[in-house]
Amino acid sequence: MSVAENPDNVTIPKPADHGFNLITPFKYLDKPDLSRAVLLVLNQSLVGMNIPQLWSNTKLHVCADGGANQLYEFFEEDEAARSQHIPEFIVGDLDSLTDETRSYYESKGSIVIPQLTQYATDFDKALTVSRLYFYSEEMRAKVQDYKNIDEHDGLAQLESEVQNPQPGAEDIFVYALGGIGGRFDQTIASIHQLYKISEKYKYIDLIFITSSDTVFLVDKGINYIEYESKGLWNSKDAVPVCGLLPLGSTKVILNTKGLKYDVTDWESDMLGNVSSSNGICGVNGVIVETTEAIVMNIVVDHHTVN
Amino acid sequence: MSVAENPDNVTIPKPADHGFNLITPFKYLDKPDLSRAVLLVLNQSLVGMNIPQLWSNTKLHVCADGGANQLYEFFEEDEAARSQHIPEFIVGDLDSLTDETRSYYESKGSIVIPQLTQYATDFDKALTVSRLYFYSEEMRAKVQDYKNIDEHDGLAQLESEVQNPQPGAEDIFVYALGGIGGRFDQTIASIHQLYKISEKYKYIDLIFITSSDTVFLVDKGINYIEYESKGLWNSKDAVPVCGLLPLGSTKVILNTKGLKYDVTDWESDMLGNVSSSNGICGVNGVIVETTEAIVMNIVVDHHTVN
The missing domain is CATH 2.60.120.320 (Thiamin pyrophosphokinase, thiamin-binding domain)
Known part of the structure; x- marks a missing residue:
């Protein structure tokens, strides 16, 4: 020693x-040049982060519920930049998403997927969207066809159709913003996720990025x-x-x-x-x-x- | 279960x-009405905290090195309030304390104790000042007589003279600001401190207060x-x-x-x-x-x- x-x-x-x-x-x-990288935005201030760079260096952008508000506020003083950073998906029980944020991003093409089940966190739901999106062309089309997803737990139903590990899959890189540094039990829940996801999904590389x-x-x-x-x-x-x-x-x-x-x-x-x-x-x-x-x-x- | x-x-x-x-x-x-409560200010932003209330409800106020800069900046727009919140002690290796902060607080009566040893963190040094201060009248006088404290590790020398647990001591409440929520290894070092101090000093109740x-x-x-x-x-x-x-x-x-x-x-x-x-x-x-x-x-x- x-x-x-x-x-x-x-x-x-x-x-x-x-x-x-x-x-x-x-x-x-x-x-x-990452084709399988996700930026996952959680509900915590994004101040101090280089969002445009993280955005342009990831393929898919998913906001977990109030994460969309944070993104919207981050570009408060730059409408041109705001309109260039439109998440493909906003998902969660949507108890935090404001009407203003929702209507803005919907008008710009974001797909909003309400998932009311409390058996998964908003983080889990955003991760599920990411897994399904990269699973196959067919599954991607199903996630994009959001009107046919059951509002209670449709994503979990779709997830039950996919295999794990995904056959022959390359790793998916998930860069999560906002899980660490705020409420302390939330920080530890994020660390708990690191351990659980590494156990459950070997092909997902989860990386939390904080302002420091x-x-x-x-x-x-x-x-x-x-x-x-x-x-x-x-x-x-x-x-x-x-x-x-x-x-x-x-x-x-x-x-x-x-x-x-x-x-x-x-x-x-x-x-x-x-x-x-x-x-x-x-x-x-x-x-x-x-x-x-x-x-x-x-x-x-x-x-x-x- | x-x-x-x-x-x-x-x-x-x-x-x-x-x-x-x-x-x-x-x-x-x-x-x-706490006679044995310490406010311990570490080097992290104090934004979002109710410093005047924490201050007036604690007896002793100790800044660990750059914690003094944070306190100084917190009252940036209110000189009257700044001059009413003067820490009794500033301690550490002082590699972060700015000249401006130091001269301000010294001119208002703060005691600055340089402790260069790297065998203890600035947090440890601030905790030692607190323990000695509340140990006895005699020990309090020795800590206040800062010119006779060896600059390298004088506090550790004084500490070796005191017993643990302090005979018949009531608990000391230490409210630490700034140990949690910034750099993640620092956050975990603070949690590590919680476990270590509870083991080592049964009469110290350490409580971290963050902005949330x-x-x-x-x-x-x-x-x-x-x-x-x-x-x-x-x-x-x-x-x-x-x-x-x-x-x-x-x-x-x-x-x-x-x-x-x-x-x-x-x-x-x-x-x-x-x-x-x-x-x-x-x-x-x-x-x-x-x-x-x-x-x-x-x-x-x-x-x-x-």
Whole structure:
């Protein structure tokens, strides 16, 4: 159990072992030609985020209920920009969506799908729309034919027709805005989602983006977190702050390569040690080996990203 | 393992069992004559909080390093109010404190204690000042005689002279502003602190206050969370949202009385069930029984609190 300090910039090659998981949390910045990327907007302020960039680097845009209000307010002072950022779908029990927001986006072509069931959260419903949309041409047509979707739980009915994992599917990248940083139980519900979705849908890469950082799950085993350059989301040669957060109800043992404070056989849990205020020194990747899935965050300077 | 829904207002008496823990997270609103309450200001925006009220209902005011800048900025447009909210102490490695902030507060009588050691966080240092301040008249005088405190780790030296638990001490209430809701690893570091401090200092009640909620630890065993009226921090008859969050690296079994969705023998962990978006129906208290310490949050409407 030891800790060693790295210089600010080190090169960490991919693990020699073929069994590693590849994680690309910044793919929307590196390789923005994503055909299977979703921007999922939840009901929390979008202030401080680079929405136009996230928007143009994702294929599908889904607002969960009041998330549409947030999007509408984000472009309050720029009607031209507002009219260029029209979500394909707005879904949820719609108890938060205002009439003004709804009529604006409907007039611009958004599909609004009321789903009244309380057996799923608005987040779940938005994720279901995303899964169905990318499942097949046929299923996409069914989701777009919103007038035939049962208002109570039509999406769940459609979902029961699809298989999981989707046969031969490439990963879907879901960038969720607004799940972390507000009400604390909501933040933890989002982290809970990270764990549940990773368990349930191996082909969905869920990444929360907040006004200060990017939060994602690192799987059990050897992981290579890859990006084109850490300068892409922070000022050149900076050491972006990061944390390795053992929130999955268990003790983990960590080994890392490429962090400011690399750990070896380091036991971590919420009652013992937690690696916060660490940093990213790997210029285009770092290795995190963990005995159980953990949460990782990396600070993003949204001004650099502009 | 069951869940039952309550009406919006129910009266839950204190447990008959004498072995329960009493938790009073809203004591600063209920009974503001607190002689042992600390307001601890960390380096994160204070926008949306009722600082004058928190200030006047606490005895001691300590800024951790850049927390002083946040306080200074909070009163940017009201010099009269700014000059009435002068922290007794500013402590930390002082790499964030601006010259402008420092000279302003020093000129108004704040004691600035540089502590350069990196073996403690600025939060730890502010907590140490608070502990020493309330320990004894003699120790209080030593902390106020700041010119004789070693700049590297003088506080830790003083701390080694005090006993823990402080003999016959009443609880110290520490209301920390700014630890939760920003950088995600910082948020989790704050939760980590909740668990560590509850373990280490039984007589310190640490409560984080964010712009949306109050976050605290609920001990293992039977707990009664008491307040004068839930209308004190939310609109009358509202059901303040709450969550029971098993972040302590283990599975817990929960029994509650007075929540919107009361649970009986309910197993909770981050890989299974988590009670978020629950609510407070107990008009002046609720019971939470848990097999391990868990985190609880309760939403505060700071407008109501005004």
